[in-house]
Amino acid sequence: MVWNYYDGKILFVTGGTGFVGTTVIYRLLSKATPKHIYVLCRGGYERAKVKWSDMLPAAEAKTLIQSNCMTILDGELGDTATMDLSDEDLQILKRKVHVIIHAASSIALKNSLRELDYTVIAPTTCLVQYALKFANLEKFVVLSTAYANAHLWTTSKSTDVAVEERIYSLGSKDENPIETAPDVWKQLQKEGTTDEYESHDFPWPYAYAKQLAERLALNKAALKDASDKILIIRPSVIGPADQFPYHGFTTSYSTPSTACAAAYALHPGRKINLATRCENPEKEATIDEVPVDVVADRLLVHVALGSSGCVHAVSGTKGRLRLEDWWAAFKKERRWPWNVKPVWISEDWHSSNLHHVAKNLKIIGTSFAFSEEKTDLIAEKLDDRNLKIYADRSQPYHNSLVHRRHHIHNLAREMAKKSRLPACSAGILLRKGKPPVHLDKKVAVK
Numbered sequence: 001m002v003w004n005y006y007d008g009k010i011l012f013v014t015g016g017t018g019f020v021g022t023t024v025i026y027r028l029l030s031k032a033t034p035k036h037i038y039v040l041c042r043g044g045y046e047r048a049k050v051k052w053s054d055m056l057p058a059a060e061a062k063t064l065i066q067s068n069c070m071t072i073l074d075g076e077l078g079d080t081a082t083m084d085l086s087d088e089d090l091q092i093l094k095r096k097v098h099v100i101i102h103a104a105s106s107i108a109l110k111n112s113l114r115e116l117d118y119t120v121i122a123p124t125t126c127l128v129q130y131a132l133k134f135a136n137l138e139k140f141v142v143l144s145t146a147y148a149n150a151h152l153w154t155t156s157k158s159t160d161v162a163v164e165e166r167i168y169s170l171g172s173k174d175e176n177p178i179e180t181a182p183d184v185w186k187q188l189q190k191e192g193t194t195d196e197y198e199s200h201d202f203p204w205p206y207a208y209a210k211q212l213a214e215r216l217a218l219n220k221a222a223l224k225d226a227s228d229k230i231l232i233i234r235p236s237v238i239g240p241a242d243q244f245p246y247h248g249f250t251t252s253y254s255t256p257s258t259a260c261a262a263a264y265a266l267h268p269g270r271k272i273n274l275a276t277r278c279e280n281p282e283k284e285a286t287i288d289e290v291p292v293d294v295v296a297d298r299l300l301v302h303v304a305l306g307s308s309g310c311v312h313a314v315s316g317t318k319g320r321l322r323l324e325d326w327w328a329a330f331k332k333e334r335r336w337p338w339n340v341k342p343v344w345i346s347e348d349w350h351s352s353n354l355h356h357v358a359k360n361l362k363i364i365g366t367s368f369a370f371s372e373e374k375t376d377l378i379a380e381k382l383d384d385r386n387l388k389i390y391a392d393r394s395q396p397y398h399n400s401l402v403h404r405r406h407h408i409h410n411l412a413r414e415m416a417k418k419s420r421l422p423a424c425s426a427g428i429l430l431r432k433g434k435p436p437v438h439l440d441k442k443v444a445v446k
């Protein structure tokens with residue numbers, strides 16, 4: 001039922017060589033028979049080939065690189081919809097495409113709103129506006145983040161903050177956040193910030209940039225009476241795949257908790273300062289890490305079944321981790337002769353007294369209960385048991401960082417270099433781990 005939807009469809013994917021984009025395209029090519037997939041990649045086919053060959057084992061890379069139903073378009077997103085593509089390519093997209101999956105984005109959490117306007121907000125808005133003119137467009141998927149509403153942490157009474165699959169207003173009660181979005185964007189472009197951003201406590205400018213991009217996309221669609229064409233997928237913290245392209249598939253840079261483990265593992269002290277307002281943070285604080293293949297299947301299933309609006313791609317209350325569990329897994333990766341413990345301080349998440357990783361990944365010490373209502377509803381209708389729309393938490397988490405040992409080690413080496421620690425420190429302080437087979441015995445894909 002789900003895969004039949006894609007038969008004969010033509011798709012356009014931005015960010016198709018990134019972590020999510022690669023997983024989505026791999027899944028589509030393995031399970032469905034789309035007529036064609038156009039992929040936007042800076043550097044075109046040659047770069048896509050290098051990226052996929054580095055990320056994937058030879059057989060999986062071949063599925064993408066040698067597909068005869070895929071064209072890689074050499075282009076870049078910016079503040080216009082043309083993406084540096086030729087008129088001819090743009091006309092093809094305009095005439096043919098049914099589904100757009102917009103997964104390209106900066107994930108630089110702390111960049112300024114001005115920078116994020118250029119790398120997140122404007123590309124999304126321009127592309128949506130342009131795509132709404134496409135003759136055959138059925139769905140435009142915007143990849144956002146579940147933390148687009150993380151500002152709720154500081155205002156919610158509960159320390160387990162419920163977040164629904166909807167747009168939250170940042171203004172007065174009767175203000176429509178979709179209608180106000182264009183004026184807010186104008187203010188951002190003029191002043192580099194907005195009143196609503198300044199009056200709410202977002203963990204990073206990135207979270208707000210995604211929130212505003214969601215609203216602008218929905219605004220453009222509403223003006224064309226096409227709101228049902230916009231699907232906003234909001235992943236939480238993306239982690240390695242449970243199943244496809246292969247168990248443990250990950251990249252070093254797009255899995256935040258891998259980076260977190262690498263940085264904590266290099267920490268020489270016995271204490272790491274973290275902020276929280278939970279009374280018993282080890283038990284109450286949670287991390288919602290979602291396998292990348294769950295993000296891909298949720299996205300593809302919701303498109304196929306015609307969902308629109310905001311959909312969380314998360315592990316949710318059923319599958320999120322207690323910080324305690326994550327910490328137990330992390331401890332196995334560290335090789336200092338002494339343990340390191342979190343020290344909870346009641347300062348806010350911007351405090352300069354936090355460990356530098358906590359200053360970046362400010363959600364450590366929080367807990368969000370992201371609703372999965374829309375997925376639970378469609379799950380009842382699905383007859384294909386092989387769809388991967390929920391994270392598998394049947395195994396205890398304590399061994400799960402073992403699969404990313406190689407990536408944790410590599411990241412720690414880079415971090416050590418940047419902090420001017422001796423190059424060997426990562427080797428001494430972390431378990432080395434076997435590289436995934438394809439990185440061990442690299443087989444060239446022609």
Ligand SMILES: NC(=O)c1ccc[n+]([C@@H]2O[C@H](COP(=O)([O-])OP(=O)(O)OC[C@H]3O[C@@H](n4cnc5c(N)ncnc54)[C@H](OP(=O)(O)O)[C@@H]3O)[C@@H](O)[C@H]2O)c1
Pocket residue numbers: 014015016017018019020021040041042075076077078102103104105106107119143144145146234235236237238239251254255256
């Ligand atoms: N990773 C997470 O934990 C996470 C969590 C929540 C939400 N998300 C969202 O999920 C989406 C996908 O993230 P990801 O983890 O797959 O990120 P990723 O691995 O960094 O991939 C992003 C892709 O976007 C491309 N890209 C970035 N800026 C571009 C531009 N201006 N023009 C053309 N291509 C551009 C990159 O191409 P290059 O190779 O050329 O740089 C890369 O292929 C993003 O919207 C992200 O915000 C991610």
